[in-house]
Amino acid sequence: MAISSRGKPAWLKIRPPDWKNFPKIKETIKKYQLHTVCEESHCPNISECWSGGTATFLILGNVCTRGCRFCQVNSAAKGKPVDAAESKKIAAAVKEWNLKYAVLTSVARDDLPDYGSEQFVKCVREIKNKMPGVIVEVLIPDFQGEIKHLKKIVAAEPDVIAHNIETVERLQAKVRDGRAGYRQSLSVLKNVKKIDKKIFTKSSLLVGFGETEKEILQTMKDLRAADADFLAIGQYLRPSEWHLPVVEYIKPEKFSFLKKVGEEMGFASVASGPFVRTSYKAFEFFEKASAGNSIL
Numbered sequence: 001m002a003i004s005s006r007g008k009p010a011w012l013k014i015r016p017p018d019w020k021n022f023p024k025i026k027e028t029i030k031k032y033q034l035h036t037v038c039e040e041s042h043c044p045n046i047s048e049c050w051s052g053g054t055a056t057f058l059i060l061g062n063v064c065t066r067g068c069r070f071c072q073v074n075s076a077a078k079g080k081p082v083d084a085a086e087s088k089k090i091a092a093a094v095k096e097w098n099l100k101y102a103v104l105t106s107v108a109r110d111d112l113p114d115y116g117s118e119q120f121v122k123c124v125r126e127i128k129n130k131m132p133g134v135i136v137e138v139l140i141p142d143f144q145g146e147i148k149h150l151k152k153i154v155a156a157e158p159d160v161i162a163h164n165i166e167t168v169e170r171l172q173a174k175v176r177d178g179r180a181g182y183r184q185s186l187s188v189l190k191n192v193k194k195i196d197k198k199i200f201t202k203s204s205l206l207v208g209f210g211e212t213e214k215e216i217l218q219t220m221k222d223l224r225a226a227d228a229d230f231l232a233i234g235q236y237l238r239p240s241e242w243h244l245p246v247v248e249y250i251k252p253e254k255f256s257f258l259k260k261v262g263e264e265m266g267f268a269s270v271a272s273g274p275f276v277r278t279s280y281k282a283f284e285f286f287e288k289a290s291a292g293n294s295i296l
Contacts, residue, residue: 008249009249009251011251011252011274012235012249012274028093028096028097055093055094055097055099055102055103056103056104056105056139056279057090057093057102057103057104057105057123058073058105058106058107059086059090059104059105059106059116059119059120059123060079060080060082060086060106060107060109060112060116060119061079061080061081061082061083061107061109062074062080062107063075063076063078063079063080063107064076064079064107064108065077065078065079065107065108065109065110065111066107066108066110066176066177066179066180067177068166068175068176068177068180069174069175069176069243069244070166070167070175070176070206070209070236070239070243070244071239071243072239072240072243073107077111078111079107079109079111079112082112082116082119086119086122086123087119087122087123087125087126087127088126090102090104090123090126090127091123091126091127091129091130091131092130094127094130094131094134095130095131099131099134100134100135101134101135101136101137101286102127102134102135102136102137103136103137103138103139103278103279104120104123104124104136104137104138104139104158105138105139105140105278105279106119106120106140106141107141108141108142108177108179109141110144110179114143114149115141115143115144115146115149116141117140117143117149117150117152117153118152120138120140120152120153120156121152121153121155121156124136124138124153124156124157124158125156128157135159135160135286136158136159136160137158137159137160137161137162137202137279137286138153138158138160138161138162139162139163139164139202139278139279140153140161140162140163140188141163142163142180142181142184142185142188143188144179144184145184145187145188147191147195150188150191150192150195151195153192154192154195154196154199158199159199159200159286160199160200160201160202160230160286161192161199161200161201161202162201162202162203162204162230162278162279163185163188163189163192163201163202163203164185164203164204164205164278165182165185165186165203165204165205165219165222165223166180166185166204166205166206167205167206167209167211167219168182168205168209168211168212168215168216168218168219169182169215169218169219169222170211170215171209171210171211174209174244175209175244182222185203186222186223186225186226187226189201189203189223189226189227189228190226190227193226193227197227200229200230200268200286201226201227201228201229201230202228202229202230202231202232202278203223203228203230203231203232204231204232204233204234204277204278205219205220205223205231205232205233205234206233206234206235206236207233207234207235207236207248207250208235208236208237208246208247208248208249208250209236209244209246209247210247210248213254216233216258217261220258220261220262220265220267221265223267224265224266224267228267229267229268229269230267230268230269230270230271231262231267231269231270231271231272232270232271232272232276232277232278233255233258233259233262233270233271233272233273233276234272234273234274234275234276234277235249235250235273235274235275249274250274252273252274255272255273255274255276256272258270258272259271259272269286269288
């Protein structure tokens with residue numbers, strides 16, 4: 001559906017929030033001076049995920065060294081100093097919230113020698129040590145394609161490693177920072193499987209930038225060829241006037257169609273809908289996929 005002067009379509013409405021755990025989580029974030037991508041990216045699912053026992057921590061500060069044209073997170077040439085105590089703070093927060101599923105992601109840190117990979121390792125291990133039953137997912141940047149950093153991440157034994165393709169190949173240069181790339185992102189997912197073929201991998205695709213259905217399906221095929229297990233497909237929502245405009249609001253039936261096609265392609269789980277993001281319903285995503293089913 002093309003955009004009209006009347007604005008967003010009627011179906012693009014988020015569910016009423018459930019705020020039962022919100023005050024407690026906000027208080028803990030402030031106490032430990034943590035960041036969550038839920039807040040930094042203005043995620044539409046924040047209350048639902050927090051109330052359901054899932055949270056996505058943003059490590060390595062809240063300033064990204066890349067300037068993607070779709071992303072809400074602030075950017076600069078150099079990120080903030082790395083907090084040496086961050087892993088312990090996050091593990092303490094996970095325990096206080098009694099999370100079932102913790103997601104760790106980060107801004108891109110091209111200004112660091114290891115691109116921030118070691119901080120991921122520390123956080124995963126600290127959470128696993130403090131709360132052995134918690135499922136940990138890492139949503140990682142591309143580390144400029146250097147496989148040695150992926151090896152460190154895999155060795156830390158997260159339960160899921162995610163890396164987002166973001167958009168179709170034709171629109172990569174328009175949507176993402178020039179240091180990112182379609183083939184490089186595919187190689188991240190493929191290399192994780194080369195290191196440990198048993199680990200779950202996930203990617204996410206935003207639609208509404210002006211891509212065609214054929215391009216979406218090709219991207220899905222390429223992700224399966226890279227052995228991605230999980231796929232999330234959501235609607236791009238413009239954060240500000242500086243960001244890329246929405247070219248099209250995708251209808252609910254198209255999202256249902258993409259989910260069905262993804263399942264037929266062999267993804268273990270496919271989440272597809274206007275407000276779906278990488279870590280949306282991540283615990284259910286993992287649990288159902290582990291049982292050989294799909295959700296949404």
